[in-house]
Amino acid sequence: MDYSLQPACLQDLQTILPWVGTADLLKQWGGPALVHPGTPEAVWSAMGASPENAFALVDSSGELLGFGQAFVLDPSVHLARLIVAPSRRGQG
Numbered sequence: 001m002d003y004s005l006q007p008a009c010l011q012d013l014q015t016i017l018p019w020v021g022t023a024d025l026l027k028q029w030g031g032p033a034l035v036h037p038g039t040p041e042a043v044w045s046a047m048g049a050s051p052e053n054a055f056a057l058v059d060s061s062g063e064l065l066g067f068g069q070a071f072v073l074d075p076s077v078h079l080a081r082l083i084v085a086p087s088r089r090g091q092g
Helices: 012-020 023-030 040-046
Strands: 003-007 054-059 064-073 076-084
Touching: 012 023, 012 040, 012 064, 012 076, 023 076
Parallel strands: none
Antiparallel strands: 003 054, 054 064, 064 076
């Protein structure tokens, strides 16, 4: 199966937010700035997400498999808010 990494968009959070469906899980994943229950718009804004720093992993059928953010902090890159679809976890 083919996979691709593409810029994430606000609509991806409609799929992702149920993966972190409790206040505790949302805080663990996204940090204290995210409020539960959060709308995709509120979470996107609180994360400072943009197509330049948020990425979606999709398969060849377009299914969203993962999400993450990358922030350039010269001379390194900080990876944040990494998450994998519950149905795909534990597969190596």
